[in-house]
Amino acid sequence: MPKKISHLFSGGRRRDVDDSPKTAALLIAPSIIVVALVILYPLLNSVYLSFLKYKLTEPGNIAFALFDNYKRMLHDTTFFIAFKNTVVFTSFTVVISLVLGLVMALAIDQLPKRFSGLRGVFLVPWVIPGIVVGYLFMYMFDVEVGIVNYILKNAGLIQSYLPWLMRNDLAMIAIIVAHIWNQTPFYMLMFTAGLKSIPEDVKEAAYVEGASRWQEFWHVTLPYLKGILVISSLLMVIRNFNNFPIIFTMTGGGPVYATTTSVVYIYKLAFEQFNIGYASAVGIVWVLVLLAISLLYIKATQKDF
Amino acid sequence: MINRRFSIIWYGAVGAVLLGSALWSFFPMYWMLSTSLKENLDVFKLVPELVPLNPTLDNYIKLVFGANPIYRYFLNSVITSLGTVVISITLATFAGYALSRLRFRFRKSIMMGVLITQMFPLVVLLAPLYLMYVKAHLLNTYSGLMIAFTSFAIPFGIWMVKGFVDSVPVEIEEAAMVDGCSRLQAMYKVVLPLIIPGIVATGVFAFLDAWNNLLFPLILVNDISMKTLPPGMILAFGGEFKHDWGGMMAASTIVSLPVVAVFVLLQRYLVEGLTGGAVKG
Numbered sequence: 001m002p003k004k005i006s007h008l009f010s011g012g013r014r015r016d017v018d019d020s021p022k023t024a025a026l027l028i029a030p031s032i033i034v035v036a037l038v039i040l041y042p043l044l045n046s047v048y049l050s051f052l053k054y055k056l057t058e059p060g061n062i063a064f065a066l067f068d069n070y071k072r073m074l075h076d077t078t079f080f081i082a083f084k085n086t087v088v089f090t091s092f093t094v095v096i097s098l099v100l101g102l103v104m105a106l107a108i109d110q111l112p113k114r115f116s117g118l119r120g121v122f123l124v125p126w127v128i129p130g131i132v133v134g135y136l137f138m139y140m141f142d143v144e145v146g147i148v149n150y151i152l153k154n155a156g157l158i159q160s161y162l163p164w165l166m167r168n169d170l171a172m173i174a175i176i177v178a179h180i181w182n183q184t185p186f187y188m189l190m191f192t193a194g195l196k197s198i199p200e201d202v203k204e205a206a207y208v209e210g211a212s213r214w215q216e217f218w219h220v221t222l223p224y225l226k227g228i229l230v231i232s233s234l235l236m237v238i239r240n241f242n243n244f245p246i247i248f249t250m251t252g253g254g255p256v257y258a259t260t261t262s263v264v265y266i267y268k269l270a271f272e273q274f275n276i277g278y279a280s281a282v283g284i285v286w287v288l289v290l291l292a293i294s295l296l297y298i299k300a301t302q303k304d305f
Numbered sequence: 306m307i308n309r310r311f312s313i314i315w316y317g318a319v320g321a322v323l324l325g326s327a328l329w330s331f332f333p334m335y336w337m338l339s340t341s342l343k344e345n346l347d348v349f350k351l352v353p354e355l356v357p358l359n360p361t362l363d364n365y366i367k368l369v370f371g372a373n374p375i376y377r378y379f380l381n382s383v384i385t386s387l388g389t390v391v392i393s394i395t396l397a398t399f400a401g402y403a404l405s406r407l408r409f410r411f412r413k414s415i416m417m418g419v420l421i422t423q424m425f426p427l428v429v430l431l432a433p434l435y436l437m438y439v440k441a442h443l444l445n446t447y448s449g450l451m452i453a454f455t456s457f458a459i460p461f462g463i464w465m466v467k468g469f470v471d472s473v474p475v476e477i478e479e480a481a482m483v484d485g486c487s488r489l490q491a492m493y494k495v496v497l498p499l500i501i502p503g504i505v506a507t508g509v510f511a512f513l514d515a516w517n518n519l520l521f522p523l524i525l526v527n528d529i530s531m532k533t534l535p536p537g538m539i540l541a542f543g544g545e546f547k548h549d550w551g552g553m554m555a556a557s558t559i560v561s562l563p564v565v566a567v568f569v570l571l572q573r574y575l576v577e578g579l580t581g582g583a584v585k586g
Contacts, residue, residue, distance in 0.1 A: 030395075030396050034455055035419070038434065040422075042430040043433075107319050107323050122327070123568070124565060125334070131535040135538070136557055139554065144349070145353075150353055242428075244427070244520060245519040263428050266426070271524065286429060287426065291421070298421075
């Protein structure tokens with residue numbers, strides 16, 4: 001039976017009694033209008049703006065510039081620095097949070113059932129607002145009053161207090177640590193759910209065959225978690241490519257451009273240099289990058305589940 | 306039954322990991338709370354006090370009576386976040402239901418489109434959105450902020466509600482319709498009560514999204530009295546008050562408190578909604 005009509009006869013009853021396209025349109029339209037207004041229209045407008053010479057400070061001097069903004073990007077070293085920073089920041093954040101999240105999920109999984117409420121408690125850092133995470137870690141990484149310096153020095157790991165947020169390499173480490181703190185619980189949650197989905201009899205079979213804990217982890221647990229691992233990593237790569245508040249409050253992208261990621265750079269171009277045309281061009285390139293990763297993500301979700 | 310030999314090394318390792326995780330997760334939050342209860346002089350002590358020796362609520366009192374109207378930002382945040390929750394829940398429930406149950410053209414493309422909008426960097430939309438808001442007189446308005454917040458909350462909500470409706474057997478609804486309900490009545494009376502967890506999860510996420518959003522109110526609001534907490538905190542602690550650590554941590558605590566409370570109370574729904582989608586698909 002053709003797919004289109006088969007459902008009409010399922011169970012001998014007619015489904016979709018008053019399914020006119022009108023009902024569907026009525027239910028969906030409000031959502032589409034809001035999304036179109038705030039996301040789609042500005043996005044298309046951005047494409048248009050990217051072809052203009054347009055500075056908010058020179059409202060009388062708006063002109064069509066064709067590909068000038070895009071050509072400028074090729075010679076803009078800051079653009080490439082920001083791109084590199086984004087990749088470095090995102091890869092370290094995602095990989096480390098993922099490993100920590102997995103370890104935490106495995107450890108919590110060992111707890112007796114009545115302690116499973118603890119899992120929720122470990123999730124709290126994940127809901128702390130980005131701006132608070134930014135200020136909190138700015139305070140903890142402060143040169144003088146920061147607790148990080150105090151602890152490291154007393155543990156004998158550093159000789160003198162380090163200016164964490166004022167040195168290029170250290171600032172990058174500081175923002176990565178702040179993001180890891182914020183994001184690890186997300187992975188923990190995903191992996192915990194994944195661990196629950198492993199059938200008990202598979203684990204038992206491995207045990208009966210004489211697998212050690214370590215072998216069970218590599219040959220039973222990990223293969224079951226692969227799908228979740230791929231999907232949550234891709235999702236978090238996208239999230240981190242878009243991440244703004246923590247970096248903005250902690251370092252403002254500095255010192256100089258050391259922690260300026262692409263998103264922070266676009267913000268600076270548009271709202272500190274008021275160069276709307278160029279900011280839009282960089283933004284469009286960034287959207288294309290994200291679109292490519294999103295397609296991978298969508299493919300992964302559909303393949304595995 | 307798996308009955309492994311008791312291994313002291315294994316349980317020691319598990320215990321160490323749990324202890325480490327607990328310290329790592331909680332110490333920063335504890336430190337925020339602790340600092341917020343200290344006088345500024347005590348914050349600058351060479352040997353930090355783990356527990357404030359002279360605890361004081363001064364920093365919190367200053368949030369109300371100080372130079373920056375933090376309480377006003379708080380009020381604005383509450384209004385816009387709750388508004389966003391109500392609008393998002395309504396819109397996402399309708400759309401999620403339609404995408405799950407009704408068959409119509411472009412259904413697949415709409416679902417894909419909804420998913421992709423979640424991936425766009427908000428910062429790219431800001432300049433055109435700002436220009437549009439100027440023309441539409443939406444700058445400095447609650448409705449302007451709520452519309453903006455909603456647009457980023459509903460894509461997720463739509464997928465969430467759709468997932469929950471998918472899991473409700475169609476037969477229940479059909480029975481109601483055979484008994485004379487219209488589709489909308491069947492949806493309201495039969496399906497809605499069964500998807501409450503999905504709706505609550507949608508609401509919680511909308512709340513977190515709106516409450517934590519920095520960029521929209523930073524750009525779409527320039528009237529101080531209309532700012533929400535995140536841009537308000539930047540106003541209050543971004544400039545010359547940068548070293549008012551006690552005040553900054555007190556404000557941070559106040560900003561975090563509602564989201565942590567909502568999360569702790571409704572955690573069950575949140576976890577169910579989020580992981581349900583990942584594991585079941």
